[in-house]
Amino acid sequence: MGITPLSLGNIVNTASTALAPAASTGGGFASTLSAAVQQVNNLQTTAEQNVTGLLAGNGQDIHNATLSVERASLAFDLMLQVRNKVVSAYQEVSRLQF
Numbered sequence: 001m002g003i004t005p006l007s008l009g010n011i012v013n014t015a016s017t018a019l020a021p022a023a024s025t026g027g028g029f030a031s032t033l034s035a036a037v038q039q040v041n042n043l044q045t046t047a048e049q050n051v052t053g054l055l056a057g058n059g060q061d062i063h064n065a066t067l068s069v070e071r072a073s074l075a076f077d078l079m080l081q082v083r084n085k086v087v088s089a090y091q092e093v094s095r096l097q098f
Contacts, residue, residue: 036082040075047072 047068053060 036079040072040079043068043072043075 047065050060050065050068054062054065
């Protein structure tokens with residue numbers, strides 16, 4: 001198993017792959033957002049299981065546990081930034097006067 005370096009292209013491709021099923025169903029923004037939140041939740045659950053396995057001494061590799069925690073953290077940070085942009089856009093639209 002080789003270690004691939006992190007790059008912005010890899011992260012964008014991973015995010016695009018995670019969002020592709022929701023976008024292809026034609027459900028719109030709400031289903032895409034729901035799928036993204038579910039993906040973040042799955043990453044956090046996996047990270048929690050890996051850390052629990054490591055602490056319990058079930059033969060879990062510290063490298064894999066650390067990677068899964070960092071993936072979950074990065075995904076959560078990305079989701080938080082998307083939320084901030086959506087809130088900012090909503091506030092901007094609400095300031096418009098017709």
